[in-house]
Amino acid sequence: MSSISVIGLGGMAHAIAARAVAGGHSVELIGRDPAKAKGLAAELGVGATVGTFGTVPVGDIVVLAVPYAGAVPVVAQYGDALAGKVVIDISNTFNADATALVVPDGTSGAQEIAKAIPASAHVVKAFNTVFGHVLVQERPLDVFFAGDDAQSKASVSAFIESLGLRPLDVGGLEMAHWLEGVGPLLMGLARHGAGTFDVALGVDIPG
Amino acid sequence: MSSITFIGAGNMARTIGTRAVAGGNTVEIMARDQSKAEDLAKALGGGATTGEWGAVPAGDIVITALLHAGVVPTVAEYGDALAGKIIIDISNPFNATFDGLAHSEETSIAQEAAKIAPAGASVFKAFNTIFRDVLEKGRPDVFFAGDDPQAKAAVTAFIESLGLRPLDVGGLKMAHWLERAGVLTVGLAGNGIGHGNFAMGVKEFTD
Numbered sequence: 001m002s003s004i005s006v007i008g009l010g011g012m013a014h015a016i017a018a019r020a021v022a023g024g025h026s027v028e029l030i031g032r033d034p035a036k037a038k039g040l041a042a043e044l045g046v047g048a049t050v051g052t053f054g055t056v057p058v059g060d061i062v063v064l065a066v067p068y069a070g071a072v073p074v075v076a077q078y079g080d081a082l083a084g085k086v087v088i089d090i091s092n093t094f095n096a097d098a099t100a101l102v103v104p105d106g107t108s109g110a111q112e113i114a115k116a117i118p119a120s121a122h123v124v125k126a127f128n129t130v131f132g133h134v135l136v137q138e139r140p141l142d143v144f145f146a147g148d149d150a151q152s153k154a155s156v157s158a159f160i161e162s163l164g165l166r167p168l169d170v171g172g173l174e175m176a177h178w179l180e181g182v183g184p185l186l187m188g189l190a191r192h193g194a195g196t197f198d199v200a201l202g203v204d205i206p207g
Numbered sequence: 208m209s210s211i212t213f214i215g216a217g218n219m220a221r222t223i224g225t226r227a228v229a230g231g232n233t234v235e236i237m238a239r240d241q242s243k244a245e246d247l248a249k250a251l252g253g254g255a256t257t258g259e260w261g262a263v264p265a266g267d268i269v270i271t272a273l274l275h276a277g278v279v280p281t282v283a284e285y286g287d288a289l290a291g292k293i294i295i296d297i298s299n300p301f302n303a304t305f306d307g308l309a310h311s312e313e314t315s316i317a318q319e320a321a322k323i324a325p326a327g328a329s330v331f332k333a334f335n336t337i338f339r340d341v342l343e344k345g346r347p348d349v350f351f352a353g354d355d356p357q358a359k360a361a362v363t364a365f366i367e368s369l370g371l372r373p374l375d376v377g378g379l380k381m382a383h384w385l386e387r388a389g390v391l392t393v394g395l396a397g398n399g400i401g402h403g404n405f406a407m408g409v410k411e412f413t414d
Contacts, residue, residue: 003385015253059286068370099380105312144399168401170391174306181387185376186372188384189409193375203395205405206345 001157003028005057007074009036011132013088016063018136019092019163021047028058056081058169061159063088069108074117083118086152088159090127093180098187101180110146110176123154125176128168128176128183129201131190142166142202144182146175168203208232209365210392212258212266214281216243216396219297220272221250222343223334223369226230226255230368235265261285268293268365275300275309276314282320291327293358296320296335299389306393308386317352317382329358332382333366333373335389338396338403347406350374352381374409 004020006013007030020027021044029039029044030051041048051057054077062082066074068091072111075082093101093109103109110125117123124147127135135141143165147153153169160167182201190197208231211221218239224247226400227234234255238244241257248255258265261284270290271278275298280291296317300309310316321330334342341347349366351373355358359375366373377386388407396403 053366078226116220137412141410144395146394167399168395171306171398175391175394178387178391181384182391185350185381185384185388188352188377188381189374192377192410193350193373195411196413200410200412202408203400203405204345204347204408205400206341 002061003059003064004061004159005030005051006062006065007031007053007057007065007100009033009040010065012127012135013031013063013065014040016090016163017044017048018066018128019138021045022138023162023164025162030057037174047192051071054078054081057187061086061088061155063090064113065090067091072107072116075113080118081088081144082121085121086155087113087117087121087123088123088127088156089113089123089176091126092183094183098146098184100184103180105199108174108176108180110180112146114173122149123147123173124152124156125173125179126156129184129186131197131200134198134200138164139200140164140166141200142168144168144179145168146170146173146179208368209268209361210266211235211365212237212264212269212285213271214285215272216247218339219334220270221247222339223270223272223297224251224255225343226369226371228255229368232365232368233266237262237264240388249315257378261288263288264292266292268295268361269328270297270299271320274298275288277318278316278374279323283323287325289326289328293361294320294324294328294330295333295362296330299335300386301350301389301393305390307390312383312387315386316378321379329353329355330379331362332379332385333362336384338392338394338406340403341406343404346371346376350376350385352376352379352385354379355379361368
């Protein structure tokens with residue numbers, strides 16, 4: 001198994017890190033608050049370490065698990081420290097009441113992040129269609145992902161599978177725009193037809 | 208059971224119409240080409256009838272089974288003939304390359320249809336996230352959006368009568384996100400899944 005770095009210490013960071021540890025990866029947790037990072041690492045147990053915010057992450061795959069409002073500033077601050085990395089953007093770009101996106105038409109959070117990272121790094125959009133509190137329940141779920149670089153996509157796909165999840169490639173990074181549009185849809189389903197946030201979007205493939 | 212009118216006699220009218228007849232609904236077909244309407248009504252059986260294009264539909268629920276570019280002009284052409292009706296728009300307004308939408312992302316075909324629909328009509332979006340083959344042979348989840356609570360109950364009952372699970376995603380402005388999800392299904396079909404024999408759905412976790 002591989003070495004994964006997670007930037008962020010919130011619910012999604014916790015959920016992905018926990019599944020990654022369970023999947024046999026060594027996981028580096030990185031946050032601005034080292035005490036909080038240590039606490040989370042201790043909770044996750046063997047396989048979890050703490051990294052220093054802003055320095056070169058240990059993992060080849062770096063999960064950027066911060067709210068979108070902070071995502072571009074964080075990668076800008078990292079700058080060349082992310083050279084050669086596969087950056088997984090998990091953010092949702094919807095507004096406070098999940099009725100609109102804060103990113104303009106024609107782009108996406110993932111594409112904006114891609115503009116801000118070194119040319120040798122690649123962004124893959126994934127996990128934004130999954131609720132963190134569902135992800136942490138260790139169920140098999142579908143994880144949609146999008147990206148341009150074939151090698152990066154292959155490694156992200158393998159990573160997702162190693163978490164006991166089914167990776168579903170939706171296409172190039174420009175498809176991140178449509179994946180981010182699923183965010184409000186999932187919120188609408190949770191609030192209306194499903195009536196619960198213990199819900200996951202997926203694909204039924206009968207054949 | 209419900210009384211349904213299809214405006215349009217194409218593949219989607221045939222597919223939904225077949226399920227509607229099987230579900231015990233009364234079905235009427237309207238098409239510009241009356242002979243096509245008659246052919247479809249005959250093929251559907253179950254007492255399916257035809258109506259005259261532009262006349263008041265017999266059904267309480269009117270499904271505009273048309274290509275997206277035809278939906279708003281047809282609702283306009285029908286005008287007051289649709290007063291008091293529940294209008295279900297099933298269209299996908301894809302662009303020419305099926306990787307985006309043909310209209311501005313601030314709106315949706317369903318919302319545009321609602322703007323010109325007569326008084327007392329209630330517009331819904333439904334079925335657009337499902338490939339026709341899957342609708343014909345499978346048991347896909349049916350996402351829908353609309354504003355009027357009473358009409359919503361009628362749409363829910365109709366979808367259930369087709370042997371399918373209705374999933375309310377919220378008010379009509381959510382049609383915008385459903386149309387975006389259409390683009391995502393095309394991305395999945397062309398990439399990770401590699402074919403169109405699948406449907407997006409929702410899992411609710413109650414255990």
